[in-house]
Amino acid sequence: MASVLYSPRDPGLKKRDELEDMLEERRRSSDARHALRCYAPAVYKGLAPREVSALRGAVLQSDALQHVIGQVSAECGERRELVQEEAAHLLDEMAHRLRLGTVRFFAYVLSKVFKTLFRSVRVNEEGVQRLQQAIQDHPVVLLPSHRSYMDFLMMSYILYTYDLALPVIAAGMDFMSMKVVGEMLRMSGAFFIRRSFGGDKLYWAVFSEYVKTMLRTGYAPIEFFLEGTRSRTGKSLTPKTGLLNIVMEPFFKGEVFDIHLVPVSISYDRILEESLYARELLGVPKPKETTSGLLKARQILREDYGVMHVYFGHPVSVRSLAQGRVKRSQYNLVPRHIPQRPCLAAQALVGEAAFRLVRLQEQAMVLRPWTLVATLLLQNPDGMDLPVLEEQAAWLRRLALSFGAFLDWPDCKPCREVVGAGLALHKNLARVSGGRVRLAVAETPGVGQTAEELAFDRAVGVLSCASYRNQILHVFIRPALLSVALRTANSSRKDEVYTCFNFLWTVFSNEFILCPGASVQDFEEACYLLGKCCAVQESQQDIVMSEGGHATLAFLRALLDPFLQGYQVVCQYLCKETEENLRENKFVPAARNFALQLILAGVLTLCYEALSSDLQKNALAALVQLEAVTKVKVGDQVTLKVNRRAASSLEDMLGTF
């Protein structure tokens, strides 16, 4: 099972399941009957039958929670009963109240909604079967990718449709403010967690015991998003390990025989929140989730969102992961209900597993031809002649496939049709006129529009388009880093190339899913892939571009350009920033403003992505990691101390690539 995580060197060899349209059945038979049909999922074999109310009692009376309640009461001199009440209150605020009636209501409504939104929802049924088996054998944790609010609705809907046990889902507290919908989500299995509760011992205890109790008893599969939040960029986000730590602990402590982690890849032809995300990245704050806001979203229903793909990956056994890595006997000497900091080996394992699981998600994301088209259009901002675009798309398709992309490109259709279909679905992003295709961004300012507004408008278009290119970056990222390194390295000696590669790899380790400590493996994989597509030639000592490799390497280098430039802009900004105590929360607006000024001044012409707050934050994280910036906590404020020399030399280094 562990081998699932260590994919074969050639990802192209990976066998993938067939996908079936699950809406087909819904279009043929009654939704009401579907919603009301007999629902009797197979459950965990060791399930201790438990009602929602019994679950509450079990959590509140658990030794672990009682221990912390005792501690908290002693620490703050509060009466134990009061702390106990507080814990009960926190639990009630958090807990789900799964009711079949609500689930059936959702099943009915969502059938209607999904049929309107999507042409089809394609699911790998073999994966569903594997999941069904896994649910019976072991406690299961579902780990879907997160691109849209649709994700968890769709997950529950699919599980209901295939008669699988419904998951309980960790959701952000922000939903709760939507009164009716929040309660409905609760009744369909969502439980709500506060976004930040770092220091709150009691909250942490209630929360982790709640999750662990459900897991230990096999109450229901637990579902949460490793990425923590919806990715606004289409790229996978660096995983958060907090919840993963919690769900793996019952295994480390021997409370369950094993736990199975099931990565689920959900991909969309078009994301519902597409332009919303771009605006968010540009600093237009995210609208607060309100019920009325959701109703306004009705206009969304009128649009075509194409096909949605859901791929259930192979279950990953925590036992196999931990084999030979974590000594479980370390928990022998302290009662298991007393919280214990996991040992370094366990922490490392969880961190590594999180990355690997996100990579598994990435690798099973179905990529549509449009992602290739968007990539090409972004590299050619002046537009492309349609036949050239088609030709290039066909070329890129071959390259992507040879790198192992899970590309859903119909074999039987001519390239023209495939590209055409993508352009038609995304007509808001790309325009075809006079046989030439270009991004649908405004050329001249509209009436009463300032130059600034125009720039933002363009940026929205570019970032929206980039969110599709980003979906396919994980396929190219390692060869792309190598391509850049090849051009910059002083010689073609492998060790020198690797030094360059490793530098880039480190700088971009927050931007892309690059597993910590795996730079050598990534380098080898990149060499292998570029060798495989005949772009480079490898010898014992050297690695050189081959004769026909120019186009491939140029394309791959261009993929990284926006990021290289964006990071340089951030470095420049930090060097020029005069404020001595730059507050962390001022960083993004200031950096954005700096980039905007460069764009307006015409210094930075084609780099709208430098405006993205995601890129700025990732760059900052890299600078902190490289010790060009230090975070200093003063009271509640975090300020940034910039090491100008380091930042400027980093900027110079990035400039050489």
Add this chain to the structure above:
Amino acid sequence: PPPPPPRLRWRSSFEMVADAVYGDAKISRQDIMKWNGWGYSDSRFLFNKKGQGEFTGKRYRLSGMILPSLKDWFEATFGTSLQHKTPATPTLNVSAVPPPNLVEPFVEELKVAGVAASHDPEGRVFRSHGHCLHEIFALREGRIGRVPDLVVWPNCHNDVVKIVELACKYNVCLMPYGGGTSVSSALECPLEETRSVVSLDTSQMNRILWIDEKNLTVHVEAGIIGQDLERQLNESGYCTGHEPDSMEFSSLGGWVATRASGMKKNIYGNIEDLVVHIKMVTPRGVIEKSCQGPRMSTGPDIHHFIMGSEGTLGVVTEVTMKIRPLPEYQKYGSIVFPNFQQGVSCLREVARQRCAPASIRLMDNEQFQFGHALKPQVSSIFTSFLDGLKKFYITKFKGFEPHHLCVATLLFEGDREKVLQHEKQVYDIAAKFGGLAAGEDNGQRGYMLTFVIAYLRDLGMDYYVIGESFETSVPWDRVLDLCRNVKERIVRECKERGVQFPPFSTCRVTQTYDAGACVYFYFAFNYRGLADPLHVYERVEHEAREEILANGGSLSHHHGVGKLRKEWMREAVSTVGLGMLQSVKEYVDPNNIFGNRNLL
């Protein structure tokens, strides 16, 4: 007038046939015991011509009985067929036994000292093994490994002193041999041993030297076998109450050397609670305490260097033990629980209230069903009708799921009134955990199972089934998790290693303590189709032990470490702990005369 106390029969779970004390070295145990299996030669399980299970001989209650359900259970549990047999080599091939490597002057001087000795091949093979699966499996196939070169039979403490002196003088390797029931590879001759290996058989040192009724102690030579000790004490109205499952064959010296535990330890204590004084002969001389005070503060207790030393430091020759007057009344009992979890909770509560009967054991569902398979043919329609009624009551009326319910067996001991009171207390606790009293018979059969289960392994080995038991001790809060995880690990490992049919993987809780319990696992599988069944078996047992340790279980509760579990000693007692033990060994036996290489 008060009713006369019921006549107590020692160990009513099976009928003992007087087993002559082995007065003469030439009439050794090997004449009445199997050379390649467990126990008495006349007692064995077999499937008769009609395919019915049967237990031969006259020694046990089950002897001579037909067991009608055994075959179906056996075939269904292991997926075997009686058509496929794997019979053992019938007789020992003496020519396969390696010639003895004798140190002539040593043998000569022994003769002069009047110590009986022999290098007869059968006797050497008999003392070359314990009862680990791999040891018996090899013998059944007629494979003989390294065996001792000489067997010596000291008659008393002074003989042992002489033997040890001579061994030091001629640098021969001594391996003490008591009852031969080791399940830790402790009796295997180390392959790397190049010196002459001498098996020191303590069986002739089997006298009770005195009984002290004022202090309630008995002084015994350490070679005495458990059942002989108990029977002879019974004749004087006493008992030690130490009854390990192997007591038919194991010796007092062996108990001391391995830190044995008895079934009735709740009343009488384990071996470390029972011994008052030990005399051991080491290469440095004799170690013993100067008085028989009941407790001392004289630095670390030197008895604890001896108990558990597994024959690496010397030979235990004499022991003073506590005795108790024979209890007036004994009563068996059993309780059915709806599931194992409830059963464990009940045992935990019993331990919390410190009201455990002499013995309380909890079998899981698989063992419960196994117990049923060993039910002898019922003689009357009435009995079978009653059985049917009981089953109906429990499963239909009380709603117990037949594949989840489990049984605890109980043994109460003491004066009659107190036993009945005690019994009520325990049954009242059980009721709180959904337990139903299930009769004395079931209880008694449960204990009988313990003694015959070892015989059953030989039956399995006739039909492609190999298995073993192993044990651990674990804190209460981890009992359930450990049982589940270890059983599952066994199933998983068997599957991964190509075992075709799911293994028999079961457990029971056999002892309760204030802070935890002793858990016993039984594990067996059908090895048809495996190229190297022993290797598979050993790997699975190894993984199961890893799982035990990972789940907070100990390396051993009472079987000891031997050579089988040596690899985990450092982890179990820490590097410093191991160093302490090593330094004792270095001082006591610098030339490794006691060279069985157990433990360290």
